Amino acid sequence: MSSLRNALPRRAHKERAQPSSRKKFGHLEKHKDYVERAKAFHKKEETLRILREKAANRNQDEFYFKMIRTRTEDGVHRPESEANKYTQDELMLMKTQDLGYVLQKLQSERKKIEKLAASLHSIDNQPTNKHILFAEDREEAKELQSQYSRSEIPLISDNIHTNIKRKIDRSYKELEARRTRLSQLQKMYMDMSMKKELRKNGRKRKLREDEIVSPTTEPVYKWRAERKR
């Protein structure tokens, strides 16, 4: 009987979305998604069961040499301390290499700025320098003054293609960005070389606030003069 029913074409049963009247209960899960979720859950369940079993059957006398150096604290594994992984000399060499890399980047940045600035003269901007006109007497001075105020430096014609203008703007932006990067690199280089100097041998101390001649935000150190042959 049932086989006969199976032979008849049946209307496909379509899963519904959550009806609007039941929207407050949230998203209605489809069976396909449920299967996936349930499988994942059971897999984790099984894993936990196996782990529990293993823990229960654990050999009390189990020993590894790593157990001497590392341990678990409140169930969290604390890895071996790496404080003395490198010797003083090795550390010094690494610092020097870092410093060298920063210096290299700094110099390449400086060269790039030089190259860009050589052909970007901000011609349309008013110059920021000081311009003095010499006059022999009062009258001439007045004349010069009136002349100079009238003859504003004319801007270069605006008929330049917008495409060129845009490109020039972009170049100026690049120059500005490189300049900020250069100043950052310089600061970093100074900091790093200071740290490197401090790691070296030689007696030094940090100056107190009242001992610093030109005040800075950074700490100032003084090395003791050491006689060298």
Added chain:
Amino acid sequence: MKGGSRVVVEPHRHEGIFIAKGGKEDALATKNLVPGEAVYNEKRVTVQKEDGTKEEYRVWNPFRSKLAAAILGGVDNIWIKPGAKVLYLGAASGTTVSHVSDIVGPTGVVYAVEFSHRSGRDLVNMAKKRTNVIPIIEDARHPAKYRMLVGMVDVVFSDVAQPDQARILGLNASYFLKTGGHFVISIKANCIDSTVPAETVFVNEVNKLKADQFKPAEQVTLEPFERDHACVVGGYRLSKKKKDAE
């Protein structure tokens, strides 16, 4: 619109000087007297005119040339123009000299005086390709030594950076600068007196020039390009009468 429109070159307020505008240029430039050659690895731009001929311009770096820095600083008149005869003291390797030679063109002359043999060598090499440059490897303190080479000039440019540079300029002007000629002098405050503020040095130098029959007309500092530098421009032995006529 192709090719030629990538860079636009327009004449500057000063005759013989141009402004190049392009993708990466917003720069002062001079028309290259020797197309296809760069003197100090400067950038060159080529533009195609409407009739199909090509013109080459060389970008003028104000960080390497005090004259370019003064022009960008808005100096009113540099007196160096096409056809002018220029005496250039302190030519060094000839970077600025090459641009001055571009400005004065084939009808003008640049007498370039440099004391150091080392940089004089570059100067001579540059002058080999530019017929309007006459290199002179001599001490500018003794103009009598090269008086046979130099004729009367319209403009003296001095960039010698010596404590007695006003005297050097006066000496050379008395030999070679025509009456009513002009001078351009670049002053590096540190080279003259590093113990007093730059402003004081400039004032002192201007006073020295005034005592030497020079009449300074204007002074610009070369601020974004050089620190504590100034450029003074003026006339020489200007007659009172001529001034009244103006």
